[in-house]
Ligand code: NDP
């Protein structure tokens with residue numbers, strides 16, 4: 001039985017990944033800060049299939065302690081899903097909160113590279129699949145997306161560079177780049193504004209966490225000679241608009 005480590009498995013895409021991988025016969029190391037959510041996953045899916053690791057991805061000491069305490073059955077990792085991440089705020093750069101920018105960079109970039117760096121020796125050993133959650137925001141700028149889009153562009157380019165470095169090791173790396181997925185993402189981005197979140201997704205028929213989990217599982221289930229480099233997906237009701245023009 002293979003083992004996947006999913007960061008940010010307490011909600012949204014990560015939680016859906018935990019369910020999808022267990023359903024497909026994998027063991028899941030599920031991480032996040034909200035212990036009660038991870039306990040509920042263990043209760044639902046079984047302690048033999050899900051191991052909870054409670055830590056803030058920015059806290060390397062707590063992370064290392066949780067990973068050092070992995071039970072033997074979960075100790076060899078065949079797939080790493082770097083999913084934990086967030087956007088904070090939609091303000092234009094000139095009005096944005098610098099602390100929000102730093103939190104996004106620490107969570108989406110610094111923690112992702114640190115965990116990847118820590119696990120790389122064993123990921124090479126197991127010829128693992130690394131799936132990184134980027135975003136359409138990596139490629140298409142939008143007003144108020146500033147640092148969030150920057151972090152996701154980093155994730156995409158880091159994924160491609162990692163692939164290059166890992167040439168010949170058998171390790172595969174994929175950047176997944178979704179558009180609108182209805183999760184707790186907008187609730188977090190707006191500081192807990194449920195109405196703003198509901199309004200954003202109303203009538204859109206957005207992607208779901210389960211849609212993305214299906215894609216992540218498909219990527220991880222390809223035969224060993226197939227690498228999906230990058231995969232961008234959107235709800236049908238989301239598409240592109242033109243440039244904005246400011247007039248004097
Ligand atoms: P959710 O807010 O629903 O889930 C985010 C997950 O990340 C939670 O499990 C949360 O766990 C975890 N997380 C956030 N910060 C930390 C932290 N400091 N330490 C540990 N875990 C953390 O959002 P999504 O499921 O939508 O987002 C998952 C990923 O997908 C993100 O990287 C996001 O950027 C990306 N994405 C989302 C899109 C969308 O439209 N929803 C589109 C494109 C990409 P906890 O709070 O319990 O710690």
Ligand code: 8X3
Nearest residue numbers: 135136137178179180
């Ligand atoms: C989240 C997608 O379009 O809200 O990564 O930036 S978007």
